[in-house]
Amino acid sequence: MTDIMQLLGQEAESLLDYQCKAIPKEQLHLPNPHFVDQTFSSHNRKPTVLRNLQTLFNHGRLAGTGYLSILPVDQGIEHSAGASFAPNPIYFDPENIVKLAIEGGCNAVASTLGGLSSVSRRYAHKIPFLVKLNHNEILSYPTTYDQTFYATVEQAFDMGAVAVGATIYFGSPESRRQITEVMEAFKRAHDLGMVTxxxxxxxxxxxxxxxxxxxVSADLTGQANHIAVTIEADIVKQKMAENNGGYNAINFGKTHPKVYSELTTDHPIDLVRYQVANCYMGRVGMINSGGESKGSGDLAQAVRTAVINKRAGGMGLISGRKAFQRPMKDGVAILNAIQDVYLSKSVTIA
Structure with a gap:
């Protein structure tokens, strides 16, 4: 098992002993082995959605815990294949992406339509597939930032995927169109029994x-989460909050002084708990992204992110570049270290 305290270093006491008082844990719907039965079954989703969500929870090293560890590799579109896979060219072959997720004990693998469909007959029954439906691309010049659908829900369904994913750039000029597109796609996915x-x-x-x-402010990302669950996302992927006060600094939108004086503090666990609170107090699970790879400190950073997410009431991590931009053995070690945090009984809800 990973030596969590050693990897946390000087932050160990602050992160492992902290107790949230702003939003107490008793107000949350926390991840647990019976989350689908006890919490999510109150939603209006079809039985097939519940079955596929339970399939995600039942796979990999975290099976039966109520937590998720997902390997996402859609960067070949989002950041260009060269920028993403040059550090480790074996991942130009999508089969190695799926193998990494399996060897790493993940609950699911998330990737593009083409990548997953190219190996779907060999692996769709061995690990749950999550097909990312839309992407930004940076081959257009000058560079623009928007989300375009590269796949349909039906294509994901036909290859045996249990879930679909999509991105919305909240706050962008294109966000309202994206909200409409994703809402319609999620409705179709639920009709077919897929997790969103x-x-x-x-x-x-x-x-x-x-x-x-x-x-990455708690207030702005929290509101993005709240819109996400409004359009019936079953799981929300969010960047980990690192600061707060976005509304006030930019001087736009609407907020309330109690968001900053009573519902949050400067502690990273409180900032992430506010993100969780905006997912209907945990009725919808929030997973944090693992962030870009920065080299030798990736293992410690991944463990830190997992500790904060778990103690805040989050449902897990979706970490890609830290794992696939290095030799497969090292990538597996990082994925396992993340999972060890959620398996550890000593890392509790703050």
Whole structure:
């Protein structure tokens, strides 16, 4: 098992002993082995959606815990194949992406229509597939930032996927069109019994102010989460909150002083708990993204992110670049280290 305290270093006591008082854990619907029965079954979803959601929970090293560890590799479109796979060219072959997810003990593998369909007959029955329906692409010049659908829900269903995912850039000029597109896709997915996962990202150049990037502020990402669950995302993927006060700094929208004085503090667990609270107090699970690979510190950073997510009431991690931009053995080790946090009985809800 991973030595969690050693990897957390000087932050160990602060992250492992902290107790949330702003939003107490008793108010949350927490991940647990019976989450689908006890919490999610109250939703209006079809029995086939519940079955496929339970399939996600029942796979990999975290099977039976109520937590999720997902390998996402859609960066070949989002960031270009060269930028994504040059550090480890074996991942130009989608089969190795699926093998990494299996060897790494993940609950599911998330990737593109083409990537997963190219190996679906060999692997769709061995690990749950999550097909990412839309992507940004940066081959157009000048570079623009928008989400375009590359796949239909029916194509994902036909290859045996249990879930579909999509991104919305909340705050962007294109966000209202994206909301409509994704809402319609999620409705069709639910009709077919598939689980829906939303990458609920904020994007607007105005969200950077005075040297601070409020794309990862608790208040703005929290509102993105709230819209995500409104359009019936079954799982919300969100970047981990790193600061707060985006509304006030940018001076737009609506908020309330108690968001900052009573519902949050500066502690990272409280910031992420506010993100969870905006997912209907955990009635819909929130998984945090693992972030880009930065080299030798990736293992410690991945464990830190997992500890914060779990103690805040989150449902797990969806971590890709830290795992696939290195040799497969090392990638498996990072995925297992993340999972060890959720398997550890000593890492409790704050």
């Amino acid at each position: 996962v939303l990458w609920a990202y904020t994007r607007n150049n105005a969200f950077k102010k005075d040297g601070v990037d409020y794309h």
